[in-house]
Amino acid sequence: MSAIIIQQAIFFIALIGLAIPLGFYIHKVMTNQKTFLTRMISPIETKIYQFLGMPAQKEMTAKQYGLSVLFFSFFSFVILMAMLLGQGFLPLNPEKLPGTSFSLAFNTAASFITNTNWQAYSGEETLSIFTQAFGLTVQNFVSAGVGIAVLFVLLRGFTNRTTKHIGNFWQDLTKIILYVLVPVSFIVSLVLISQGVVQTFASSVETTSLELGQKIFLPLGTVASQVAIKQLGTNGGGYFGANSAHPFENPNLISNFIENISILLIPAALIVAFGLFVKDWKQGRTIMIVSLGFLIAALVGVTLSEYYGPQFAHVIGQMNLEGKETRFGIGWSSLWAVSTTAASNGSINAMLDSFTPLGGLIPMFLMQLGEIIFGGAGSGLYGMIVFILLAIFIAGLLVGRTPEYLGKKIEPFDMKMACLVILTPLLLTLIGTMLFILNPQAMSWLNNQGPHGFSEILYAFSSLANNNGSAFAGLTTDTTFLNILGGIIMILSRFIPMLAVIYLASNLGKKKVVATGSGTLSTTNATFVTMLIIVILVIGALSFLPSMALGPIAEHFMTK
Template sequence: MMAFTWTLILFFSVLLLTSIPLGFYIKKVMSDEATFLDKVIGKIENKLYQFFGKNHVTKEMSAKQYAKGVLGITLISFVFLFILLMTQGFLPGNPNHVPNMTFSLAFNTAASFVTNTNWQAYAGETQVSYLVQMIGLTVQNFVSAAVGISVLFALLRGFKRKNSLSVGNFWKDMTRVLLYVLLPLSIITTILLMSQGVVQNFLPNMEVNGLDEGVKQLIPFGPAASQIAIKQLGTNGGGFFGANSAHPFENPTLFSNFIENYAILIVPAALIMAFGFFMKDLKQGRTIMIVSVFILVLATVGIFLSEMQPIMSQHLMTAGNMEGKETRFGIIWSSLWASSTTAVSNGSVNAMMDSFTPLGGLIPMFLMQLGEIIFGGAGSGLYGMIVFVILTVFIAGLLVGRTPEYLRKKIEPFDMKMACIVILTPLAFVLLGAMSFIILGKPMESLTNSGAHGFSEILYAFTSLANNNGSAFAGLTADTTFLNIIGGSIMMITRFIPMFAVLFLAGNLANKNQTSVSSGTLSTTSPTFIMMLVIVIFVIGALSFFPSLALGPIAEFFVTK
């Protein structure tokens, strides 16, 4: 237990201390202020603006125009990636002679990567060419993360501006996020991963004789490190290899594991700090940081204690559940990764969560069901948390009989409608998706387990799809026509309907005047409000999903106890 405690202290100390300067830097980037990278990247930025037309990046956009920009880049990205996947067998950069994807798998994969979900119904080392990994999947890891961060700052401008019809310029926001934030961080992370032995080459896969006589073993290669860097930093999570970061070529050492786990959280944590700097109210950022760290640490402790429970193994009592975990990481680092990847909409894994104990698997599932707001996805997690803050302010206003206000803006009926769309859309499609698969998807043909654990595998899958996470319990066969189509559709719906609602919320807020702070203004930085925010988050998650969780991991816990 002492080792676990010191691991958490070390990890979160490094995370929080480095999030402060990075958050301040991101604030300067998104405020169009001078940075130390201007002399290098500024020239590239200006060349891009000249190529695409200066007017496109200097003209302010309304919320509707901003949403059209998001929709436009998404459609272009989806079509481009879909065509690449359907034709990869004919294209160069394919030393392993990977064939074209089927229509349903290409649809699902394209939808997955443009929505920042990275749900993988394929094995990267055998079903995707190097060319597609680089110019298709890796590029979308950058673009989808940049879109989420851009929409976040559109919302923040909505709070900051008054009597304004604009929320910024999408093309400029996305360009600056890509050039000044994601690209430099990815280069640094790639170099660190390569130093630990993560593969980065263009050699074809190699077949060697395995330890069992007559059995061949595949040794995969490829340009992995560069994709792994942005898969973590952009909260994407899609592995270069099928085993993701449990694969020794993706994550070979304890240091590479630390870097990858840290990379999952650093951009979301820095965005919380950037929120405080951008709004010139560090206490607001502190409130969200306290809530996020508290819930994430609580979840990590819960997973660790669940996995450390003595279990019966061949009639012997063993200390802890090591099934599905890599011995080089153990239960401590597997627990921290499991909570990090599901609190953030990352979805990468360094252990097989299908082998976790019932309660050890329930906690990551519940973290996703909270709406991926605990740190959350790049940009999307923070705007989701802000929506929960708005809901909490509204409830508090009802309790005390005052007009709810947040960041000096009155929260009115239209704002609450948009907030409800953001919160309820993923929630509804988790349950609707799981129900439709059970009724129409022939689930017993896709499951390796029956009973409560089989239901948990289905519920986890649709929780992951609807919250743009991408992780899965391994017992569910993902590559079926029904699951590819319905899963791809759910990923698109639950990514962009809430995102557009956030943009219209931003537009409505920007058009309002700011209110004056008085003695009657509800404090949104006090310990009481922090506690109330935590309660609202947990109550919504519990009320929405307790019945389904009772049929899955909770029932499994009592059956196997």
């Protein structure tokens, strides 16, 4: 256990050490300051704006920005779905794989444009090199870019002074992709290739198995480039069905460390950039403390559950090694599980379905909080800021004062938008679970019965409604019903909160800054940090405790 503690401590030190300079860099990019890449990238950026024409030149209102987000995402959806359906006629398909079914194409396209990367298929058996490289990998870049762009719209709402304009979507997206996502992904890809992650346009390789001496085929592809952005953009979709438990995606402890850092790196860096953007680093510090506190508490819970699981005492001492890669063990598997569900990443390096009941409950609960603990690229931080507004509003009601945050008064319209952000994923999780269970065929799609079977369903819809993408493996995912229902849930849970954030930002930007007075609630002290934690926990606990009691909690008491 002491070795696990040291490993995890080194991880967090490295994460903060890398996030701080990256946060400074992102702040420079999004405030139009010169960086060391400006001379190289600026000509490309200019050409893109010239190609886009007038839409890339003018400031946008909330309506214009929101429509741009929807138009771009719909265009991405149509292109990716056409690519999936017509895969058999496209190049770089050495295995001659046919196009997918309509329902699977719909689900996969919805999944990747929403930054969810829910995978109802096994990549090496279903998708060609072309589809993975030019369809899925491209969407990993742009879906992450859209989330970060909307975050900075909200930040402009706090810093703008009496203006309805909130920036330009095409400029925001271009800057984020060219200056942040592409360079960092290129570096991570090179490091992963150096560790043995596959990167080739070659087809499968025929070889002989060591155990039975039979001929087998080892699938290859452009893996490293997809793995880098799937982690950095909090996307999570694996090139192979086994995701980052596959040795071609994650060969050793060094690659595992780099990929795990990558999951949380940009979300953590955005918290640093937030403090710089609003010119109050203490605000960023508050969010960092809350996020790290939740993440470390979750990590301790999962690690102890897997290390001291009492139901495994008769098999392997007290440790639960089922479903875990021996090269990673309990420590790195537990860290990955909480990282991938705190961020809306969804990649795996161990079988979550094999975790102990409490070890599986904690990652599920992290998703159900709205994935605001670091969260998705951009979307996690604007979700956390919305929770801050809610905590401030509640405090204002308690003391009879108009709530304020960063000098802007929080009024009824702002809280309506905040409620849309918080309640949409919550309601879609519960509604989706209900609709699935009511389906007469539901039991035939489960490999497990009883509380664990219910946990598989609840986990799946917690993942779908919170743009995560991970799953308990006991649920049959490639069915027409789940493909269509899941695709609709992913789209609604992504774009309703996103549009609400855009209109919230516009409304905040129209307001004058209120001078800080003796009665202004401090949002940087220990009292507010405690209150924010309580608000987050109460909303999550009240919403999901009854359903948790039917799943992982019941299973825990049954297996003791």
